[in-house]
Amino acid sequence: MIPDPSLADAFCRMATGGGFGTRKLHTNAEEVLFDVTRPCLLNGIPDLASRADLADRAIIVHLPVISGSERRFERELWDDFDQAAPAILGALLNGVSCAMANLEAVTLTERPRLADFARWITAAETSFGWAQGSFLETYAENRNRATLAAIESNPVAEATLALARAETTWGGTATELHAMLRNRFPLTCADAMTFPKDAARLASDLRRVQPLLRNQGISLTFARHGKEGVRQIVLECA
Structure with missing residues (x-):
């Protein structure tokens, strides 16, 4: 972290x-x-x-384990890289050329965060031998895995997601939600260092995890109700 x-x-x-x-x-x-x-x-x-x-902006890559018999000296690594560098540069330039030629014809079915990046890579797919649309599929899977990992490491996101899926629709004040989460998910919300101590901090943290919840089909909105304009939080599971 x-x-x-x-x-x-x-x-x-x-x-x-x-x-x-x-x-x-x-x-x-x-x-x-x-x-x-x-x-x-x-x-x-x-x-x-x-x-x-x-x-939501990251591409997560898990590298394979290198066994003791496959480790290399730095000099060997750089010697091989120097030999491969011209071909690597040529492939990158081919990708840029292909992207420039196809960019205006690209239509994205979804515009993710970093939409221009996704558009450029999609335009260059054929130069790398990828099937059309394969990058967006892989990118979406990667972002979903990153989102799940972020939720698992965030008690507010994890508890709120569990509540929304259990209740389908929930509405109330930040104070009520703070009490609800602590009562329903005591183990998740027990650590005072990671779970907000009061309702005001909970509301602030909820705004930060909105993209994570949205990615999992949870709508989180802040609104005012009644003549007194009481602030309420509404959770809805799609």
Whole structure:
């Protein structure tokens, strides 16, 4: 798990494009802007994409185990890479050329998060010998696995999903939902470090996990009811 939630936000902004402004020098008020758009590679043993926004933008790859007899020296690895590099570059350039030729003709049945990325890869499918539409299918499966892993590591998402599936439709205040989750799923909500201590924090965490729940067919909405405008949370299972 990424220890600092702000890191997940930073990775998301960098992957999709973002920037920030700061003073050019500490001695004056002139502002300089930095714009960054770069793919990010995260490596680790546990599931790193535990935040909903990061999980929905991630491609999860589980690498095979390398046995002791198959491990290689770094020099051998780089020698083989240097030999393969021209062919790798050629394949990538063929992919870009194919994508540029087919881009305007691509029609996506679904526009996922990172829709432009999905459109470009779909346009390049034939250059890599992939069946038409296979990338979107694989991408959807990967995102679903990432979503499930993120739910399993998030007590709020896990308990709310279980409640919505059990009740089909539920509505009430954040305070009522907080009590309901703690009573119905005591083991999931027992850890004070991972489950919100009060209703206000629960409402905030629910907004963060909305994409995860939506991916599993759960609609979560915040609304005001009655003359007094009481804030209510509504869960609906499709």
